[in-house]
Amino acid sequence: MTEAVGRWGPGSHAERARWRFDSRWVLIGVPVALVVWLAIVPLTFLFWQSFLTPHTAARPAEFTLENFRIAYFGGETFGLFVNSVIFASGTAVFALFVGTALAWMNERTNTPFKKLFFALSIIPLVIPGILFTVAWMLLASPKIGLLNVALQGLFGTDYVFFNIYTMAGMIWVDGLHYSPIAFLLMTAAFRSMDPSLEESAQMSGASILQIAYRITFKLAWPAVLGSLLILFVRAIESFEVPALLGLPVGIHVYTSAIFNAIHQYPSQIGLASSYAITLLVLCCFGIYLQSRLSYQSSRFSTVTGKGFRPRTIDLGRWRWLAASLFVLYFVVIVLLPFLVLVWTSLQKFYSAPSWDALSRLSFDNYFAVLDFPGFWTTVQNSLFLSLTCATTIMLVAAVISWVVVRTKIPGRWVLDTLASMPLVFPGIVLGLSIMICYLYIDIGIYNTIWIMLVAYVTRFLPYGMRYVSTSMMQIHKELEESAAMSGASWSMNFRRIVLPLLKPGLLAGFIYVVIVSIRELSSSILLYSPGNEVVSIMIWELWQNGQYVELSALGVMLILLLFVLVMIAQIIGRRFGIAER
Amino acid sequence: MLSVNSLFTEYASEHGTVVKAAQNVSFEVPEGKLFTLLGPSGCGKTTTLRSIAGLERPTAGEIEVAGRAVYSSSRGIFVAPNKRNFGMVFQSYAIWPHMNVFQNVAFPLEVRKLGRREIERKVMRVLTAVQLDHLVERDATKLSGGQQQRLALARALVMEPQLLLLDEPLSNLDAKLRDAMRTELKRLQREFNLTTVYVTHDQTEALSLSHEIAVMHDGFIVQIGTPRAIYEQPTNQFVADFVGQTNFVGGTVTAVDGAGSCQVRTALGELKALATDGVARDAAVVVSVRPEDLELSEQEIRPDAGDNVIRATVYAKDFLGEYLDFHVKVGDVVLQARAHPSLRTPTGDPIFVRMRAEKCVAIRTDTAPRGGFDANEMKR
Numbered sequence: 001m002t003e004a005v006g007r008w009g010p011g012s013h014a015e016r017a018r019w020r021f022d023s024r025w026v027l028i029g030v031p032v033a034l035v036v037w038l039a040i041v042p043l044t045f046l047f048w049q050s051f052l053t054p055h056t057a058a059r060p061a062e063f064t065l066e067n068f069r070i071a072y073f074g075g076e077t078f079g080l081f082v083n084s085v086i087f088a089s090g091t092a093v094f095a096l097f098v099g100t101a102l103a104w105m106n107e108r109t110n111t112p113f114k115k116l117f118f119a120l121s122i123i124p125l126v127i128p129g130i131l132f133t134v135a136w137m138l139l140a141s142p143k144i145g146l147l148n149v150a151l152q153g154l155f156g157t158d159y160v161f162f163n164i165y166t167m168a169g170m171i172w173v174d175g176l177h178y179s180p181i182a183f184l185l186m187t188a189a190f191r192s193m194d195p196s197l198e199e200s201a202q203m204s205g206a207s208i209l210q211i212a213y214r215i216t217f218k219l220a221w222p223a224v225l226g227s228l229l230i231l232f233v234r235a236i237e238s239f240e241v242p243a244l245l246g247l248p249v250g251i252h253v254y255t256s257a258i259f260n261a262i263h264q265y266p267s268q269i270g271l272a273s274s275y276a277i278t279l280l281v282l283c284c285f286g287i288y289l290q291s292r293l294s295y296q297s298s299r300f301s302t303v304t305g306k307g308f309r310p311r312t313i314d315l316g317r318w319r320w321l322a323a324s325l326f327v328l329y330f331v332v333i334v335l336l337p338f339l340v341l342v343w344t345s346l347q348k349f350y351s352a353p354s355w356d357a358l359s360r361l362s363f364d365n366y367f368a369v370l371d372f373p374g375f376w377t378t379v380q381n382s383l384f385l386s387l388t389c390a391t392t393i394m395l396v397a398a399v400i401s402w403v404v405v406r407t408k409i410p411g412r413w414v415l416d417t418l419a420s421m422p423l424v425f426p427g428i429v430l431g432l433s434i435m436i437c438y439l440y441i442d443i444g445i446y447n448t449i450w451i452m453l454v455a456y457v458t459r460f461l462p463y464g465m466r467y468v469s470t471s472m473m474q475i476h477k478e479l480e481e482s483a484a485m486s487g488a489s490w491s492m493n494f495r496r497i498v499l500p501l502l503k504p505g506l507l508a509g510f511i512y513v514v515i516v517s518i519r520e521l522s523s524s525i526l527l528y529s530p531g532n533e534v535v536s537i538m539i540w541e542l543w544q545n546g547q548y549v550e551l552s553a554l555g556v557m558l559i560l561l562l563f564v565l566v567m568i569a570q571i572i573g574r575r576f577g578i579a580e581r
Numbered sequence: 582m583l584s585v586n587s588l589f590t591e592y593a594s595e596h597g598t599v600v601k602a603a604q605n606v607s608f609e610v611p612e613g614k615l616f617t618l619l620g621p622s623g624c625g626k627t628t629t630l631r632s633i634a635g636l637e638r639p640t641a642g643e644i645e646v647a648g649r650a651v652y653s654s655s656r657g658i659f660v661a662p663n664k665r666n667f668g669m670v671f672q673s674y675a676i677w678p679h680m681n682v683f684q685n686v687a688f689p690l691e692v693r694k695l696g697r698r699e700i701e702r703k704v705m706r707v708l709t710a711v712q713l714d715h716l717v718e719r720d721a722t723k724l725s726g727g728q729q730q731r732l733a734l735a736r737a738l739v740m741e742p743q744l745l746l747l748d749e750p751l752s753n754l755d756a757k758l759r760d761a762m763r764t765e766l767k768r769l770q771r772e773f774n775l776t777t778v779y780v781t782h783d784q785t786e787a788l789s790l791s792h793e794i795a796v797m798h799d800g801f802i803v804q805i806g807t808p809r810a811i812y813e814q815p816t817n818q819f820v821a822d823f824v825g826q827t828n829f830v831g832g833t834v835t836a837v838d839g840a841g842s843c844q845v846r847t848a849l850g851e852l853k854a855l856a857t858d859g860v861a862r863d864a865a866v867v868v869s870v871r872p873e874d875l876e877l878s879e880q881e882i883r884p885d886a887g888d889n890v891i892r893a894t895v896y897a898k899d900f901l902g903e904y905l906d907f908h909v910k911v912g913d914v915v916l917q918a919r920a921h922p923s924l925r926t927p928t929g930d931p932i933f934v935r936m937r938a939e940k941c942v943a944i945r946t947d948t949a950p951r952g953g954f955d956a957n958e959m960k961r
Contacts, residue, residue: 196675199636200733202662203669204689204740214688218679 031400035418038458042433043280049436050273067274076252080275083246084236084253084282087170091235094175096228099182102329106183107190108216109315111322117330118187122180122570126562127337128519129177129240130539131555135337136173137244138344138548140164146340149352165249174241176333178231185230189223190216222293229290233283237426239522244543254279255428255522262432262526269436276429283424338559345552365553372550374533381449382534386517389456390464390510396457397464397509398502402494405472406480416465423462427522430459435526447529455523460513467512471505472498511569515562582776583610583633583744588642590625590632602628603639604800610793613774615767619787620797621823626780627748629797633778634669634746635662646743663692668737669746672753674729676721682708682732683717689740707739710769727758734766738773745770745777751786763789784824788812796820812871816857818944821869828875828916829867834943837862845943848914852889853938859945866943874940875918877907878933879926887938895928909934 053062070077105111106118127135139147140162151161163169193216201215217224242256252260254275261272315322344350346361369375397419403409404416422430434455438446445451475498483497499506521536528537535558542551590603602625610616618626631637633644635651638659644652646667651660677685683704690700708714711731716724724732730750737745750766751759767790770777781787787794788808795805796819804811804820815821818829832847834856843856845868854868876882884890893909893916900922907918909932918934926932 194673196671196673197677200671200675205663206692207663210692
C-alpha cells in the first residue's frame with residue numbers, strides 16, 4: 001500500500017526537479033534547434049552573401065558594398081521601390097475592399113443563398129496564382145485577350161479595352177486573387193463581434209447606417225487595418241503576377257528584380273540578396289505594425305456572453321442586388337478564368353471562341369501533357385513533397401504548440417516567435433537564402449528534391465502552427481490534468497488525450513499544407529534542378545515556351561485535383577465538426 | 582401598458598429544424614410594474630423578450646405598448662427595434678468597447694440628434710442615478726462587472742424608454758454583488774416607475790423583484806401570478822417543482838367541497854388539501870407541501886379543524902446554520918421539513934408533523950404540465 005502511494009502520489013522534490021530538468025531540455029532544445037536551423041541560418045547566409053561579388057570561374061567572390069550601392073543608389077532603385085509599394089498597396093486596398101464588402105453582406109445581411117456563396121468563396125483558393133494570372137492574360141491581353149476580342153467584335157473597332165500588362169492590370173489580377181483571403185479575414189472579424197453590441201445600438205434607436213458606421217465598422221477597424229497590412233505583405237511578396245505580367249513590359253518590383261538578378265549570367269546572387277534584404281525589411285515592418293495593432297485591439301476583444309444567433313440586417317429589395325454582386329464576383333474570380341483555361345486546353349493552337357474554332361475542339365493536349373517526358377516524375381515529386389512536408393509540419397507543430405500553449409517553461413515565446421518567423425519571408429527570399437545556405441554548407445541536398453522539402457517545411461510551418469495552436473487552445477487544460485491524475489505519463493497523455501483531441505485541427509492543417517505545397521512556385525523557382533521539377537514549375541516552363549494550350553490542359557487537371565482535395569478537406573472538417581471559423 | 586397576445590415565435594435552428602421558442606404567449610403588464618418571465622434555459626423566455634424588443638420577428642400574435650401596436654400579424658405591423666423606444670439590458674451588457682462611459686450613455690441621445698448641452702445634462706443625471714458619475718471618462722472596458730452592469734442600465738434608461746427590457750441582467754455577477762444589484766435594480770425600477778419585463782432563471786430574483794411572474798416551460802406560459810401566488814398556490818407540478826423546494830405526495834381525490842378544499846387519499850393517509858383548477862372526485866393528484874410548512878413537534882399535536890397531523894420517524898438531519906433540514910419518514914414516504922435549529926430530536930425517534938390544509942396544494946397529474954396558460958383550454 002505504501003508503495004502504491006509512493007508511486008502514484010506526488011513525487012519527492014528530487015524526482016520533480018529531475019523531471020523538469022529533463023523535459024525542459026528536450027522540449028525546448030530540440031524544437032529551438034530545428035527552428036533556428038530552418039529560420040535563422042539561411043537568413044545569415046543571405047545577409048553575408050549580399051556583401052560578396054559574383055563567384056565565377058575566373059574570379060572568386062570578394063567582399064563588396066557594390067550590391068547595396070546598386071540596390072539603393074542605382075538608377076532603377078527609386079522606380080523599383082515606388083513600383084513595389086504602389087503594386088502592394090493597390091492590391092491590398094482593392095482586395096480588402098472587395099473582401100470586406102462581401103464579408104459584410106455574407107455575415108450581416110439577409111442576402112439570399114448566403115450559405116452557397118460562403119462555400120463558393122473557398123473555391124478561388126484552389127486556383128494557383130500562376131494559373132490565375134495566365135487565365136487573365138488569356139482574357140485581357142491586348143492582342144489575344146478574349147474579352148478584348150469579344151468587345152472589339154461587338155463594337156466593330158480595334159480599340160484595346162483591357163490591357164493586363166499594366167500596373168492597373170497587375171493590381172486587378174493580384175487583388176482579385178487575394179480577395180478571398182480578405183473575405184475570410186473580415187468574416188472572422190465580423191463573427192467574433194458580439195451581436196448584442198449591434199442589437200443594443202438598435203435598441204438605442206440607431207438606424208442601420210448609424211449602426212454600420214458607428215458600431216460595426218468602428219469595432220472592425222483594427223481588424224480592417226490589420227488585414228490591410230497582411231494583404232500588403234502578401235502582395236509585396238507575390239511573384240507570379242509581377243513575373244508574368246510585369247517583366248515582359250518592364251514593370252519591375254522587388255520579387256521580379258530578385259528573379260532577374262539570379263537569371264542572368266553571371267548570376268548576381270549578391271545583388272539579389274541585397275534586394276531580398278530590402279524586401280524582407282519591408283515585410284517585417286508590415287508584420288510588426290500588424291502585431292502592434294492586434295495587441296492594441298485586444299482591448300477591443302468583444303467575445304463575451306453567450307453566443308446567440310447573429311441577427312441579420314434586412315436589405316429589403318436590395319438583397320437581390322447583393323446576390324447579383326456575389327454572382328458577378330464568382331464569375332470574375334472562378335468562372336471566367338476556369339472557362340478560358342478549359343477553352344484553350346481544347347484547342348490545337350490558341351484562338352478566340354468561334355464556330356470555326358468550336359469544330360476543332362479536341363482532347364489532344366491532355367494526352368500530349370500526359371505523354372510529356374518526365375510528366376509522371378513531376379507529379380510524383382509534387383506528391384512526395386506535399387505529403388512529406390505536411391506530415392513533418394503537423395508533427396513538429398503539434399509539439400511546439402503544446403510547449404507554447406500548455407507549459408509554463410520560461411522562454412517558450414521565443415519558440416513561438418521563431419516558428420512563426422518564416423511567415424514574414426517572401427517565398428523567393430526564402431528560396432534564395434536556402435539556395436545560398438546549402439551552396440556553402442554542402443550536406444548533399446543541393447540540387448536534390450530535399451532542398452525543396454526544407455524550403456517548404458520552413459515556409460509553411462507557421463500555417464501548421466496556427467491550425468494546431470488554435471485547436472490546442474480549445475482543449476480545456478483540465479482534460480489533460482485529469483488524465484495526469486488518472487496516472488498517465490506525459491507521453492501517454494500526449495498520445496491518448498492531446499493528439500486525438502487535436503485530430504480535426506491536425507487534419508485540416510495537413511490538407512491545407514498539402515494544397516499550398518502543391519501550388520508553391522516562388523521558392524521552387526530558385527531551387528529546382530532538372531529531374532526535380534514540380535507541377536508548378538512545369539506550368540512555368542510551359543509558359544516560358546509559349547505552349548499555352550498544353551499549359552491550359554495541365555492547369556485544368558491541376559485545378560480539378562486541388563478542387564477534389566479541398567472538397568475532401570471540407571467533408572472531413574464537417575465530419576469532425578470543425579466549423580469554418 | 583404592455584399587452585402581449587397569443588404570441589408565437591419560431592425560427593429555424595442551425596440544423597434546419599424548427600425551434601418553437603414561444604407558443605401562444607399572452608400577458609399584460611400594467612404601467613410601472615415589473616413583470617418577470619421565469620423558467621429554465623430553453624423555455625422561450627429570452628425569445629419572448631426579444632420578440633417584444635423587435636430583435637426576433639414573431640410568427641404570429643399581437644404586441645401593443647400603450648395602445649400602439651409594435652407587432653401585429655393580423656394587421657401586418659412590425660415596428661423596427663430602433664423605432665420602438667424600448668431600453669434593453671443584455672446578458673453580456675453589450676458595452677461598446679471603443680467608447681468610454683460617457684460616450685456609451687450618450688449614444689442613444691446622439692442618434693436622436695439632441696443638443697450637446699441637453700445630452701450632457703441627461704447623461705450626467707442618469708449616471709448619478711446609477712452612481713457612475715465619478716467614472717465619466719473611464720474606458721468602458723476598464724469597468725468591473727458591477728459597474729458594467731450599471732452602465733448598461735444607465736444606457737437603457739437615458740433615452741427615457743417606454744418599456745425597460747432586462748435579459749438576465751444579474752447572471753454574470755458574483756453572488757454578493759448580485760444581491761446588492763438586485764436591491765439597486767428594484768429601487769431604480771420603483772423610483773422611476775418603469776414598466777419593466779425581466780427575464781431570469783433564478784427564482785430568488787423573480788420572487789423578490791416582481792409584481793407579477795409568468796413561469797414558462799417548453800415555450801408555453803404555465804402559470805401567471807403574484808410571487809406569493811406562484812409560490813404558495815402552484816397550479817401545476819412543474820411550477821411547484823421549479824419554484825422553491827417542495828414535497829410531492831401522490832394520491833386520489835376522495836371528496837371535493839365547493840369552498841376550494843378537498844380530501845386526498847395518499848400514502849400518508851387522508852389529507853385535507855387546497856383544490857386547484859380541475860381537481861375533481863377520483864382525479865389523480867399530487868399534493869405539494871413546502872418544507873417550511875411542515876411543523877415538527879416532539880409532543881403530540883392535537884389537530885384543529887383544518888390540520889393534517891401525522892406521526893413520523895426522524896430519518897436524517899442536515900444542519901445548515903440558520904435552520905435544520907429534517908427528513909422524516911412515514912411508511913415508505915420521506916418528507917423534507919425545515920425546522921428551527923433548537924429542535925434536536927435524535928435520528929430514529931418518533932416525531933409529530935402538522936401540515937395546515939391551505940398549505941397542502943392538490944395538483945392534477947393527468948393534465949399535461951405544459952397546457953399553455955389559456956383559461957378556456959384549462960376548463961375544457
